[in-house]
């Protein structure tokens with residue numbers, strides 16, 4: 001009997017920075033990052049080309065710095081540097097798991113990681129390496145969700161996968177509103193019109209314009225990433 005094949009050849013996986021904390025209050029929980037990497041390895045080993053954007057919420061968010069009186073742009077650069085730390089930890093865990101990972105940064109820190117160069121990223125993906133895009137878009141006032149939409153469009157990903165702490169998009173934040181219900185699917189226009197806080201409107205708008213669908217699912221649910229990649233019913237689809 002023929003093995004079922006993945007529904008997607010190339011994907012952009014947005015991994016939650018905050019989820020990296022696991023049960024800790026801050027930083028990177030080793031067991032959590034190892035578990036995440038095991039899930040990623042499963043789909044890479046199926047032949048899927050995987051690019052990753054990692055968030056920084058487990059370390060620093062610019063909006064938090066801004067709220068206590070810091071210059072917002074400076075705080076955002078700190079947030080971008082936080083994503084570089086996460087990217088390094090993720091690449092290390094991936095390499096230990098037998099994958100070959102390359103970190104590419106949107107801001108120049110060449111002694112630490114190589115700069116983002118699109119043709120090079122495409123080459124790595126074709127070679128079966130995992131490319132981790134660090135430092136978001138490289139610009140303050142954006143988020144790593146927007147970086148995921150941007151890089152996803154640039155590399156010709158078929159789908160952006162937002163792997164986060166909740167299992168899909170809800171009518172309201174399910175952590176604040178227990179009566180919120182989960183969408184199986186919704187359009188970008190609906191997500192923007194209802195101001196759904198799961199992703200920022202810039203990311204939704206970019207994906208809508210590029211006709212790049214997004215799947216939102218839980219990073220904590222074992223096997224969920226593989227099910228999304230296989231085209232099975234999992235999480236919420238946001239579409240054009």
Ligand SMILES: Nc1ncnc2c1ncn2[C@@H]1O[C@H](COP(=O)(O)OP(=O)(O)OP(=O)(O)O)[C@@H](O)[C@H]1O
Nearest residue numbers: 016017018055057164169170172173175196197198
């Ligand atoms: N309508 C909604 N549906 C689902 N989750 C929502 C909604 N509105 C707000 N949220 C919240 O959005 C959170 C996920 O987005 P957020 O950008 O905070 O995290 P992340 O992308 O997982 O983390 P990081 O920024 O660290 O990478 C969820 O944990 C949830 O509480």
Ligand SMILES: O=c1ccn([C@@H]2O[C@H](COP(=O)(O)O)[C@@H](O)[C@H]2O)c(=O)[nH]1
Nearest residue numbers: 055056061062076079080136137143144
């Ligand atoms: O393009 C970008 C991406 C991120 N930032 C800053 O980094 C932090 C962490 O990213 P999250 O998406 O919140 O995980 C973010 O709060 C911004 O401060 C940025 O400035 N530009």
